[in-house]
Amino acid sequence: MTQFIRNSNTIGEVGLDIEANSLFDPAAGEDTSIFMIPSTADPLGRAADNNFANGYFNFTMSNPNELPVVTGTNTVIDGRTQTAYSGNTNSGTVGLGGTGVGNSNTALPNFERPEIELYSAGGDVLQLNGTNVITRNLAVRAGNNAGIIIQGGSATVSHSLLGVNAVGNPSGNIDYGVEVTGGIAIIDSNYITENTDEGILVAGGTSTTIQNNHITDNGSNACFDNIKISGGTGIVIQQNLIDRAASLGIDAEGITGSLTITDNTITNSGQDGGKCTGDDANVGIRLDGSNSSVVNNIIAANGGAGIVLSGGNTSGNLISRNSIYANGTASAALGIDIDLTDGFGDGVTINDSGDSDNGPNGAVNFPIITGAFVSGTNLVIEGWSRPGATIELFATDINEGTATIGDNTLGMIYDYGEGQRYLNTMVEGSASDSESNISTYTDEDNNTDNTNKFKFSIPLPVGITLGKTITTTATLANSTSEFSPLSTVKAYTVITNRRITYRVKPN
Numbered sequence: 001m002t003q004f005i006r007n008s009n010t011i012g013e014v015g016l017d018i019e020a021n022s023l024f025d026p027a028a029g030e031d032t033s034i035f036m037i038p039s040t041a042d043p044l045g046r047a048a049d050n051n052f053a054n055g056y057f058n059f060t061m062s063n064p065n066e067l068p069v070v071t072g073t074n075t076v077i078d079g080r081t082q083t084a085y086s087g088n089t090n091s092g093t094v095g096l097g098g099t100g101v102g103n104s105n106t107a108l109p110n111f112e113r114p115e116i117e118l119y120s121a122g123g124d125v126l127q128l129n130g131t132n133v134i135t136r137n138l139a140v141r142a143g144n145n146a147g148i149i150i151q152g153g154s155a156t157v158s159h160s161l162l163g164v165n166a167v168g169n170p171s172g173n174i175d176y177g178v179e180v181t182g183g184i185a186i187i188d189s190n191y192i193t194e195n196t197d198e199g200i201l202v203a204g205g206t207s208t209t210i211q212n213n214h215i216t217d218n219g220s221n222a223c224f225d226n227i228k229i230s231g232g233t234g235i236v237i238q239q240n241l242i243d244r245a246a247s248l249g250i251d252a253e254g255i256t257g258s259l260t261i262t263d264n265t266i267t268n269s270g271q272d273g274g275k276c277t278g279d280d281a282n283v284g285i286r287l288d289g290s291n292s293s294v295v296n297n298i299i300a301a302n303g304g305a306g307i308v309l310s311g312g313n314t315s316g317n318l319i320s321r322n323s324i325y326a327n328g329t330a331s332a333a334l335g336i337d338i339d340l341t342d343g344f345g346d347g348v349t350i351n352d353s354g355d356s357d358n359g360p361n362g363a364v365n366f367p368i369i370t371g372a373f374v375s376g377t378n379l380v381i382e383g384w385s386r387p388g389a390t391i392e393l394f395a396t397d398i399n400e401g402t403a404t405i406g407d408n409t410l411g412m413i414y415d416y417g418e419g420q421r422y423l424n425t426m427v428e429g430s431a432s433d434s435e436s437n438i439s440t441y442t443d444e445d446n447n448t449d450n451t452n453k454f455k456f457s458i459p460l461p462v463g464i465t466l467g468k469t470i471t472t473t474a475t476l477a478n479s480t481s482e483f484s485p486l487s488t489v490k491a492y493t494v495i496t497n498r499r500i501t502y503r504v505k506p507n
Contacts, residue, residue, distance in 0.1 A: 001059060001067060004033050008072040021084035030074045035082035035116055039089050055090035056115050056139070056166035057082065064123030072130045079116035079137035090115050094161065094168030095191040095214040099241055102263030103296040103323055106239045109212055111191035112159070114139050117166040128155040139166035146179035150205070154184035163195040163218070170194040176201045180208050180232060188212050196220040198228040207234035219246025222274035222281045229255055236260045246272040247281040249302065257289025257314065263296045270303025270330055279344045282330055283308045286344065291316040291478070298323045303330035305337040305345040306418065309360035312342060317361050319473065319480040325397035325420035332410050335418030336473070336482045338363055347410045349482060351447040355386055365449055366481035367391050367472045368441060373492035374466055375457065380492060382455045384441055389474040391426045391454070394419025396469040396486050413444040414485035419471050423461040428454045464489060
C-alpha cells in the first residue's frame, strides 16, 4: 500500500488504462490499487496470507501516519479489486441498508462487508490531499485521530465501514470516521459508527457533500455528535440515516451558516443522556448562523428538541415541509425551538407586538390560528400572521398518534404541538386570502401582536376530520418560526366561531 501511494503520487497517469476485472472496469487515467492477497482458497494456489482471518485481510500500520499522504491525481484505493481476485470471502452486510430515509423515503444502499481492512494504532490512517482521489470498499479503524482525513484537493470516500472492523464490530478507539479540513469532499454510501468523537467532523473545505450514509452510535460522551460542523462552506447533508448519536444528530454550533440539510432521517439523539457544558445535549439538529435550509427531513424521537436555532441574531434559516414529531423523549421539548439563550432549547418564544425582537431567525412570530373548520369538502383556517408570511400547515404529532395533548405545553396554557405531516402552504395577503383586516390579539400565554388577519379555504386534506389537530409555521424572508399553538378542527357553526373568538382576547 505504501509503495502504491508513492508511485501514484510521483508517476503520471497519462496513457494509464488498467485492465477490467470481474466486478468493474477502472476508467482510463485512474491509478487504481490492485489487491491480490492470497486467501485460504487462493486462485493461484498460494498459502493464505498471515493477515487473512475471518474472511478479510487486515493491514496494520506499525507507526503513526505510516502511509504517505495521497497527493496524486486520480488515485483510487479500491478494495473491490481484492473481491474480484479472491471472491467474496467476507459476505454479508451491516447497518440498515435498504431503509427509506427522509420524506422521499429514498432507500439507502446496502453496506457490504469488505475484504480489506486498514488499521493504525496512532495517527490518521488515510490522509488525502490529491485531486479526484477515491477510496472505497474498505474498513478503516484506528486507535485515535481520523480514519480518513481530507486535507485538500478533492476526494470521494464511499462504500466503506468507518470506525469498525470489516465485519462491522467495534474495534479500536478512533476519533472521527471522516475528518474534512480542506478541499472538496464527497462522503457517500458509508456505514459510519462507533467513533469516539464524531462520525463526521467538517472543520474546513470549500464543498462537502454527505449523502446516502448510515451514521449511527457515534460519540463517547454527551458532547460528541454523529455529525459536527465547525467550519467549511458549501456543505450539503442529504438522504442519510442519522441515528442514535451520543449527543446531537447534527451540531452546527459556531458556524456562519449556509448549510443544506435535506431529506434525511434524524432520530434518537441524546443516547449518552448526560450534560454538555451544563445542559442536556440531545437535540436532532442545532443550527447557528444564517441562510441555511432544513427541508423534507424526518426529525423524530430525539431526546430534546427536533431543531434548535441558536447563535444569537441570525436570519434566513428556512425550515420547510419536514416531518417533525415525538421529540422530547428525555424531557418535554419543542419540534422547533428558537433559543434566545444560545443553548440546546429554551422553550416557547412568545410572539411580541410588531415582531420587533431579536434572536435566531429574528425570533419571527408564529401564526395564531383562531379557528379551523370543516366546511363541506374544504378546510377553512382563520387567524393572524405577520404581513406576507408563508404559512405552512401540518397535522400534529398528536393527530398522527405519536404524541398526546399536553406533551408540548412546556409551562404554557396551550400545546405547541409538532408538525408531523405537511398539509398545505398558504401566503398571507395572496389572492386566496379572503381576510384583509388588521387587528390586535393577546392570548392566555401572552402571545400578542397588532398584525394582519387571514382566512383560507383549502381542499380538506386526507385524514383531517372533526377533532383532529393542526399547527402552522410562518416564514418571512426565509426565516421560519416555531410551531404555533395547535388548533382543533371543528364544524363551521356560529357557536363555534363565538367560542374560538372568546379564546383570543383583544386588547
